[in-house]
Amino acid sequence: MNKQSISNFVKISNELRIKEEYKESMALACIAFASCSRNKYPNHSDKERFVKLLKDNFSPYCSIGLPGISASTIMIFVEEENKHITYEEMIYKYVRCNLIHEAELPSIKFSKEVVIADYNADTKLPITMIDMLNQITLNYLNSFD
Numbered sequence: 095m096n097k098q099s100i101s102n103f104v105k106i107s108n109e110l111r112i113k114e115e116y117k118e119s120m121a122l123a124c125i126a127f128a129s130c131s132r133n134k135y136p137n138h139s140d141k142e143r144f145v146k147l148l149k150d151n152f153s154p155y156c157s158i159g160l161p162g163i164s165a166s167t168i169m170i171f172v173e174e175e176n177k178h179i180t181y182e183e184m185i186y187k188y189v190r191c192n193l194i195h196e197a198e199l200p201s202i203k204f205s206k207e208v209v210i211a212d213y214n215a216d217t218k219l220p221i222t223m224i225d226m227l228n229q230i231t232l233n234y235l236n237s238f239d
Contacts, residue, residue: 095133097235100126104228111224116204121193123227128190130234141186148182151230158226170217189219 103126110119128144135143170184179187192199205218 095129097238100129100231100235103129104231107224107228111221116221116224117193117197117199119224120189120204120227121197123224123231124190124193126231127227130231134234144186144190145180145182147230147234148185148227149180152182155226155230158222158229185223188217189223 103122107119107122107126110116110122127147128140131143131147132140135146138146170179170181188202189199192202199219202217202219204221206221207218208220208222
């Protein structure tokens, strides 16, 4: 794990967020976060470790990612799959994977409002989720100092 490289991803992610380049900012946040999850849980699959690190930190960092909401678990109903998934799984599958593999978010729109889900065609994702991923990443890196 290259702490300097990961820190640079977070720094550039924050700069892009300020410029309102949210997709690019979130992509870098996801890459940095995934690097930490790989370091922490090397024997898990990519999905398992990403979701686990996010789940392990969701409750303490919820106020950053979803200001005004205090929760340990949030479930989202995925209509096309006809099932509920956790918010962490939604971030992995519909945000991280779409950004990393497709460079797009087809049904997700970034929002300055704190909205967990929207029953319209697009799901709203608070831009503060970028802050949450970056803060978890930085705190994980700082735990080695």
